Amino acid sequence: MGVTDEPIFSGETVAITVSNAPDFSTVARVSMSGDVPVPYLGIVHFAGLNSASASALIEKMLMDSNLVVHPHVLVTVDGASTGITVLGEVKSPGIYAPTGKHMLSDILAMAGGLATGAGRIIEISSDSAPDQKTLIPWDPTLHNTAVFDRVLQAGSRVVVKPCGVAYIGGNVLRPGAYPVCASQVTTASQLVALASGALITANRGHTMLIHTLPDGSRVVQQIDMGKILNAKAADPVIREDDIIYVPLSGAKYALVNMFGYVAQIGNTTLNVYAGR
Structure with a gap:
């Protein structure tokens, strides 16, 4: 747990400590809607606030409700309690507990960057809705990724899809x-x-x-x-x-066979190819 100047995200664990009124203290996980249950105050929206602004909000609510005369509130955040899982075509797949802003590009960098077999699609889902998947186009050459970069919430699951293949056969040199x-x-x-x-x-x-x-x-x-x-x-x-x-x-095919037969002199054979 620690004080943070960065915005609080869904999925993170927060500790609310009221030093002169411990009955109001609690530890809770921020819901996907960005809310935290606080004793006697009900549901309080924390997403987007930092430690200082969240502490000031709780202090004001306690005073406005006449529950505590001069409350002293400290809100700390444990971003490591729920990490972001990175799988697929990255160099170091695993679960990462980033601090500060959780940008997709930052998380990929923490995972060592894209592997050589990475494709152009990244799949993002969350712990709360694993069946709801968002597909993000991603350029492995990093030429056009800025418009697709986005903030990830704690508990997100990132899967870098492998590069797809196309097939060629028939009369080519290397099918x-x-x-x-x-x-x-x-x-x-x-x-x-x-x-x-x-x-x-x-x-x-x-x-x-x-x-x-x-x-x-x-x-x-x-x-x-x-x-x-x-x-x-x-x-x-x-x-x-x-x-x-x-x-x-x-x-x-018939012409190649005919010319190949005519060109055969002794132990020398003419092999005819195109596209070489």
């Missing part, structure tokens, strides 16, 4: 799953580039983009990667769990 958090927006051409480009046998004009919707359903869209790479068509944005499939061109 697989790739993270979509490296930049603010990931496009189809960027995902193809991450896969080291399309093979010469690819039918880029009939590339399939499969969007995964929040309910788990999927929408299939045909895109022309050739036009996109030549800036002749819009480059669609890729979201988490999307899939790009670059199909095989039968004609190109």
